[in-house]
Amino acid sequence: AQSVTQLGSHVSVSEGALVLLRCNYSSSVPPYLFWYVQYPNQGLQLLLKYTTGATLVKGINGFEAEFKKSETSFHLTKPSAHMSDAAEYFCAVTYSGGYNKLIFGAGTRLAVHP
Amino acid sequence: EAQVTQNPRYLITVTGKKLTVTCSQNMNHEYMSWYRQDPGLGLRQIYYSMNVEVTDKGDVPEGYKVSRKEKRNFPLILESPSPNQTSLYFCASSVRRELRNTEAFFGQGTRLTVV
Numbered sequence: 001a002q003s004v005t006q007l008g009s010h011v012s013v014s015e016g017a018l019v020l021l022r023c024n025y026s027s028s029v030p031p032y033l034f035w036y037v038q039y040p041n042q043g044l045q046l047l048l049k050y051t052t053g054a055t056l057v058k059g060i061n062g063f064e065a066e067f068k069k070s071e072t073s074f075h076l077t078k079p080s081a082h083m084s085d086a087a088e089y090f091c092a093v094t095y096s097g098g099y100n101k102l103i104f105g106a107g108t109r110l111a112v113h114p
Numbered sequence: 115e116a117q118v119t120q121n122p123r124y125l126i127t128v129t130g131k132k133l134t135v136t137c138s139q140n141m142n143h144e145y146m147s148w149y150r151q152d153p154g155l156g157l158r159q160i161y162y163s164m165n166v167e168v169t170d171k172g173d174v175p176e177g178y179k180v181s182r183k184e185k186r187n188f189p190l191i192l193e194s195p196s197p198n199q200t201s202l203y204f205c206a207s208s209v210r211r212e213l214r215n216t217e218a219f220f221g222q223g224t225r226l227t228v229v
Contacts, residue, residue, distance in 0.1 A: 009154065036220075043118070043204060043220035044157075090156060100164065101147065101172060102218060104156035 002027050004091050006105035014113050019063075019078040021108045023091030026072065033074040034092040034102065035065055044090065050074065061085070086112045116141045120205050120221035127195055127228055135190045135224045137205030143219075145208045146188040147172070148180065150201040151223075157204065163188055195228040202226075 007022040025031055032051050036044040048059025055067040061084075065076045074091060088109045092102040118139045127133055139146065147162040149172075159172030163182040177199055179191040188207075192199060205221040 004156075006156075041222070043222045044206075044218075045220070046217045049217070092157075100145070100162055100170075101159045102157075104149075104158070106154050106156045 002031075002093060002095065002103055004093050004103055004105035006089075006091050006108050008108055009106065010109050010111065012111040012113060013081045015083055016080050019076070019081045019085065019110065021076040021089050021091075021110065023065075023074045023076065023105060024072055025074065025091075025093045027093065027095070029095050031093045031095060033065075033067060034094075035059065035063070035074075035076050036090045036092060036104075038088045038090065038107075040087070047076070047089070081110075081112045083112050083114070086110055116219070118205055118207055118219050118221040120203075120224050122224060123222060124225050125227070127226070129196055129228055130194050133192050133195060133226075135192075135203060135205075135226070137188045137190065137221060138186050139188075139205075139207040139219070140186065141207065141209065141219065142185065143207035143209050144185075145210065146182065147206045147218075148178070148188070148190050149204045149206065150174065151204060152201050160190070160203075195226075197228045200226060200228050 003026045005024045034049045035047040048057045050057045050067045058064045063078045090107045091105040121136045148160040149157040151157045161180040163169045203224045206218045208216045208218045210216045
């Protein structure tokens with residue numbers, strides 16, 4: 001069965017430091033990968049997605065992620081954290097062939113300290 | 115403004131009292147879905163709908179019902195709520211049925227407490 005694992009339910013960084021949020025998936029078919037962000041008391045918002053083509057994907061707010069098939073990973077990074085990045089981040093996967101749902105990881109809550 | 119609207123945002127109810135959470139989207143999307151979010155479990159799909167009058171179960175459908183009589187609306191019905199349905203619920207929609215090349219738009223969530 002397909003699944004998504006996010007390592008670290010809580011990550012804390014200082015403002016200006018590198019942000020690295022980890023996501024691994026299990027799949028026997030090519031995946032389509034997403035990162036969503038959830039700000040307090042809000043719904044989820046798409047940060048970026050990988051479908052096909054270039055494996056390094058750039059998203060909004062300076063985030064990017066790299067699809068590594070050999071490692072079954074899709075880690076999210078940002079070179080320099082900002083206070084406004086504090087939120088919960090969800091990695092999600094779906095597949096081709098009429099697959100009609102997103103499978104979400106458990107989420108990683110990012111805290112940014114001054 | 116393109117949006118998915120859920121109501122109510124917060125609800126406290128008692129065990130067994132039927133309730134409906136409404137969801138409406140103004141983007142003419144074909145696909146709509148309900149998820150519940152629980153700590154440590156992420157979001158899990160309850161039901162989805164690929165078009166009007168077409169609905170199907172997701173991963174955790176027990177205790178829930180849905181209907182899709184109009185394209186824009188996709189209400190979630192709890193006929194006899196129980197405390198284990200206390201959760202944060204999200205409605206989502208997307209323009210196409212296959213999610214791989216499209217973005218899912220989420221409502222702001224409904225926090226339900228069943229006592």
